[in-house]
Amino acid sequence: MVDYKLLHALAAVIEQAGFERAAQQLHISQSAVSQRLRLLEARLGQAVLIRSTPPQPTALGQQLLNHWQQVRLLEAQLTRQVPSLQDGAFNNLRLAINADSLATWWPKAMASFSQRHELLLDHVVADQAVGLERMRSGEVAACICEHAQPVAGARSVYLGQMVYRAVCSPAFAQRYLPASQASGQLVASELQAAPAIVFGPDDRLQHRFLLEQGLRAEFAQHVCPASEGYVELVAAGLGYGLIPQIQIEPALASGRLLDVVTGWHLSIPLYWHHWRQGGALLDALAKHVQHVAQHYLAA
């Protein structure tokens, strides 16, 4: 039998991003946390943790975390059936989600479900292109990403399309795209020289946009890894950027933001992935997310 006390220490160090906070969470001393991890590694004969800042799991550590997540979900299911087993009032779910979903439709979608199931959500923000890595590594029990193919042991359901518009402020258009504005026709050299805003190294949307215009995917760029800040920087005229249409409908209607290329948009499919052995709560959540996503995403 696995010693779950040791796995719990590993999970706490990763989730809390450090030994000190893991100790606080577990209500034990920091040296007791270190001791549990050393004991775990001694039993396995291999390292489970890279002692970096923050600590990172090794490949073996990730397998253990994956197992830990699944056991916790099964426990959550069991304690609903046998409430006397329960040691706390809430269930926990760790999931990877793209920042644009988190900033738009996700909070509305989760309001009733989270309350009905006393579910605490631990969101890990990851680009829709790479969220699946977090599933594969066992760091999360569910994720939203653009890939349909589930990892081993998981299943996926289609949610819908997130529609992106390439937009900028009127002042930005006047400054960087004057000939395009005057002619109503994109002048490619203007766009190539204009600064964009990207969300982070995993965000390739702006690159795709430029390639589709027949331009090079090399450009001057600001980096802003925060959804609301991103929209505000675009609105303030620092750069152009791709933003979910549902996030900026009022700004588009009022003319506060303009399309960089009239009529252009990009649709990114989104899928919900979850562990197959995650129990009834995770199954119910998948159904719920699929149902409500229809109201917010394009078919």
Next chain:
Amino acid sequence: MVDYKLLHALAAVIEQAGFERAAQQLHISQSAVSQRLRLLEARLGQAVLIRSTPPQPTALGQQLLNHWQQVRLLEAQLTRQVPSLQDGAFNNLRLAINADSLATWWPKAMASFSQRHELLLDHVVADQAVGLERMRSGEVAACICEHAQPVAGARSVYLGQMVYRAVCSPAFAQRYLPASQASGQLVASELQAAPAIVFGPDDRLQHRFLLEQGLRAEFAQHVCPASEGYVELVAAGLGYGLIPQIQIEPALASGRLLDVVTGWHLSIPLYWHHWRQGGALLDALAKHVQHVAQHYLAA
């Protein structure tokens, strides 16, 4: 003389979070990037990079990155004086900023400055309690944080106070704080049992709030490391949370959000830190930020 080609490779691997993208950024092959890093390590006789995913600098690597940032800033200053030296139209600045500033006053503050100086901003989001670590490690050339004391080689200026309110939705108050609502007086046991939303492991605002109410800093919590998602999750009733007043004034006025404890607020001072040797651009930016922050932050 330092071989800057090698430092540039190191900086690209860290900024792009991987060898493949560093190679793309530098327009060289991935094996050429690896080779430059091996050469750098061979010359120094020490590792500069931990080969984790994403790669992390060693302590020595961080010192090199720090030096690299400062040299780049000095180059930016020089090329403004000698424009023919310039190889690109834009200057670059990497800075650490708290998510709440990025979601509220920062974009407005930077609009004119960024355009006037053709400055591209690379934002690293870090909690105001820990942003200074990014300065110390040499990862950024400037930061916004709550500590006044600058690190060696840097200076700091006071920006103002970010005022936080502890808020929840009316439905949340009805469900988790019914007696407090009915009596207009906080019933401590209700608050202790209510779920909060925290931004991440570095966010201790909710803990401070509970301690100030005489409660334990242990509580059921959602985690949401994204500012707009955070506000929306609070509005959707998943938990209560501390939010900058400037971000929710309309929601407070309309009654969409309520104070958890009537009249309570928390003021967090914010300071701008920047490298002393960062050149005229960084000096001008510090003055500009200090000037505009007055309009948005409390004195």
